[in-house]
Amino acid sequence: MVWGQVDRDGRLSQASIGLASVACELASVMRVKSTMVITTERMLHMGLENVPANKVLVLRCDHLTPMMMEGHVQAMELAVRDAAPSILLISATPEGRELAPRLAARLEVGLTADCTALDVDDLGILQQTRPAFGGELMATIVSSTQPQMATVRPGAIISDVSLPPPVIESRDLELPRGQVIWIDGSKLKETSDLAGAEVVIAVGRGVGNVGNMVIFERLAYLMGASLACSRPLADAGWMQRGCQVGQSGITIAPRAYIAFGISGSLQHRVGMNSSDIVVAINLDPEAPIMQMADIRVVADAVDVASKVISMLEQQAGLSHVIDEDALKK
Amino acid sequence: MTRMVVLVKQVPEPGTVTMDRETGRLVRGSAPAMLNPYCENALELGLQLMDENDELIAISMGPPATKAALRRCLELGATGAVLLADPGLAGSDARATAIALAAAIRSCVPDVDLVLTGKQAMDGDTAQVPGMLAEVMGLPVAYDVIKATWVEDGIEVMRSSGEYMDRLLVPAHSLLAVGRGSMIRRLPSISDLLRSRELKVSTISLVDIGLTPAMVGSKGSATRVVRLFSPEVKRKGIIIMNVEEGAAMVLEAAHLDRGEEAG
Ligand SMILES: Cc1cc2nc3c(=O)[nH]c(=O)nc-3n(C[C@H](O)[C@H](O)[C@H](O)COP(=O)(O)OP(=O)(O)OC[C@H]3O[C@@H](n4cnc5c(N)ncnc54)[C@H](O)[C@@H]3O)c2cc1C
Numbered sequence: 001m002v003w004g005q006v007d008r009d010g011r012l013s014q015a016s017i018g019l020a021s022v023a024c025e026l027a028s029v030m031r032v033k034s035t036m037v038i039t040t041e042r043m044l045h046m047g048l049e050n051v052p053a054n055k056v057l058v059l060r061c062d063h064l065t066p067m068m069m070e071g072h073v074q075a076m077e078l079a080v081r082d083a084a085p086s087i088l089l090i091s092a093t094p095e096g097r098e099l100a101p102r103l104a105a106r107l108e109v110g111l112t113a114d115c116t117a118l119d120v121d122d123l124g125i126l127q128q129t130r131p132a133f134g135g136e137l138m139a140t141i142v143s144s145t146q147p148q149m150a151t152v153r154p155g156a157i158i159s160d161v162s163l164p165p166p167v168i169e170s171r172d173l174e175l176p177r178g179q180v181i182w183i184d185g186s187k188l189k190e191t192s193d194l195a196g197a198e199v200v201i202a203v204g205r206g207v208g209n210v211g212n213m214v215i216f217e218r219l220a221y222l223m224g225a226s227l228a229c230s231r232p233l234a235d236a237g238w239m240q241r242g243c244q245v246g247q248s249g250i251t252i253a254p255r256a257y258i259a260f261g262i263s264g265s266l267q268h269r270v271g272m273n274s275s276d277i278v279v280a281i282n283l284d285p286e287a288p289i290m291q292m293a294d295i296r297v298v299a300d301a302v303d304v305a306s307k308v309i310s311m312l313e314q315q316a317g318l319s320h321v322i323d324e325d326a327l328k329k
Numbered sequence: 330m331t332r333m334v335v336l337v338k339q340v341p342e343p344g345t346v347t348m349d350r351e352t353g354r355l356v357r358g359s360a361p362a363m364l365n366p367y368c369e370n371a372l373e374l375g376l377q378l379m380d381e382n383d384e385l386i387a388i389s390m391g392p393p394a395t396k397a398a399l400r401r402c403l404e405l406g407a408t409g410a411v412l413l414a415d416p417g418l419a420g421s422d423a424r425a426t427a428i429a430l431a432a433a434i435r436s437c438v439p440d441v442d443l444v445l446t447g448k449q450a451m452d453g454d455t456a457q458v459p460g461m462l463a464e465v466m467g468l469p470v471a472y473d474v475i476k477a478t479w480v481e482d483g484i485e486v487m488r489s490s491g492e493y494m495d496r497l498l499v500p501a502h503s504l505l506a507v508g509r510g511s512m513i514r515r516l517p518s519i520s521d522l523l524r525s526r527e528l529k530v531s532t533i534s535l536v537d538i539g540l541t542p543a544m545v546g547s548k549g550s551a552t553r554v555v556r557l558f559s560p561e562v563k564r565k566g567i568i569i570m571n572v573e574e575g576a577a578m579v580l581e582a583a584h585l586d587r588g589e590e591a592g
Binding site for chain 1 (some may be wrong): 333366405422423424427444445455456458460461462463464465469470471473474485489490491492493495496497498500501503536550551552554555556557558559564565566568569570571572573574575576577578579580581
């Protein structure tokens with residue numbers, strides 16, 4: 001079973017849809033059906049035929065607003081007690097990270113937070129893998145209670161299944177109004193475009209000083225890439241928190257991830273290790289990011305960036321000339 | 330008079346902890362320790378909410394060395410401090426921790442109004458304990474709190490989570506999980522320091538709060554680490570030692586087609 005989260009714009013969240021796909025794969029290994037339970041205040045605008053699940057259960061109640069989790073905890077508790085799933089997955093969005101522990105406490109079951117990989121063994125035991133503190137380790141965790149419950153980092157596990165349209169069932173619920181009241185709110189920032197970027201230039205402490213940032217901004221612009229960073233740069237305010245890749249930032253899987261002056265701590269790598277191609281530019285050939293990179297450039301970050309910029313500018317200049325030639329003919 | 334409890338955790342300084350590959354537990358050893366930054370924010374919020382006769386009791390669960398973190402809370406203005414220490418607590422997962430903390434609060438501050446916690450600990454980073462604790466105690470909860478002020482019918486709270494900043498009204502009897510925020514850390518004043526000398530960190534164990542080791546610790550935990558490993562990497566690993574070639578490879582990688590990529 002997967003929680004279907006509805007965003008403030010009234011749409012089923014992308015993270016939930018992605019997670020439903022993951023759940024389908026697990027369900028097919030276990031030869032069981034997968035269900036998405038959507039808890040919502042209004043009926044959804046979007047068609048639910050495309051949700052990757054065998055069944056979609058829509059639980060509707062006026063108190064199920066996207067802002068407050070109390071009602072969602074109650075609705076999900078009902079759904080779980082009703083269907084008794086063997087596995088329950090929730091996206092580790094801010095809302096999911098509030099819902100999951102509260103629900104786990106009510107159901108009196110264990111919970112593994114922020115998983116980056118999931119698997120089931122022959123006995124149907126969910127192997128829940130997450131980064132563990134203290135450096136270069138991942139931990140696989142199992143639960144002794146049912147449902148086996150985990151939150152999953154949005155974007156960390158990618159799965160692509162195609163299924164026939166799900167059976168859709170809707171139910172109205174009567175839930176009491178929550179005790180915490182939402183007064184008002186505002187959107188802080190536009191979500192960064194990093195999540196969908198094809199090419200990402202990521203910068204770390206090895207880029208030197210804040211003055212060098214213009215070089216990398218220019219580089220990203222010329223390459224049509226999005227700019228991301230490691231945590232120290234977000235901490236220092238050189239870049240926005242939303243651009244931070246890693247355990248306490250975002251998880252992305254671009255076609256190319258090009259890391260300038262990033263050491264590649266485990267906390268950083270969990271945010272990018274599903275990228276198709278990783279290029280690392282680092283003075284230290286032993287840096288962890290170099291160990292995992294497809295292309296390991298042992299050189300100064302600013303030197304390489306400047307060189308790429310001049311190559312691109314030259315190319316642009318060149319094609320300009322060629323275009324003029326073409327026009328003359 | 331308002332009675333508040335702030336739950337604090339002592340965490341190792343980043344980068345000083347290893348994990349026991351056999352048991353899957355953190356080996357803290359003699360690593361230097363600090364007050365979890367989110368907990369320090371929670372303490373600060375409590376101090377801001379505190380009026381003259383109010384109480385703010387800091388409670389922590391951890392090994393005896395955690396006393397240092399609680400002493401620091403007293404110096405900063407907490408009016409009392411309690412350490413829950415017991416060998417039976419070792420290996421507690423988030424839910425066992427929530428059960429133990431709820432029992433500690435029930436027996437030390439039975440008439441508590443407001444419970445404050447950090448939203449997550451820097452070492453585990455799971456952010457599970459506040460929500461679980463609120464449910465075990467039957468309290469309403471607000472996550473990612475960065476500001477709070479008393480109003481007539483409760484507490485007005487600013488919540489900063491993900492893309493949104495929200496204003497919430499929370500009952501006076503509730504749990505606030507405090508987030509990052511831009512709270513100014515205070516240094517202890519001379520009078521606080523003098524006052525805190527009179528105060529003691531009291532220590533309690535499982536029997537004092539009516540729990541048995543079977544209910545908490547590794548026995549009372551539903552989750553268990555079964556495997557620890559280094560993330561494996563299966564990548565090509567071409568090494569380039571000069572700037573020109575490196576720059577060319579950067580461009581090539583960026584323009585490679587998904588289909589052309591070697592599996
Ligand atoms: C609970 C927790 C959560 C965390 N979450 C995150 C997270 O989400 N994201 C994250 O990124 N970090 C996170 N961290 C921090 C992480 O552990 C590292 O400290 C951080 O990623 C290091 O950033 P960095 O690689 O930029 O800096 P450093 O580790 O200092 O690395 C700098 C690198 O630059 C190289 N270098 C130096 N000079 C040059 C030069 N002139 N040219 C080229 N290379 C050069 C060096 O060889 C080095 O490898 C977290 C830590 C903890 C404890």
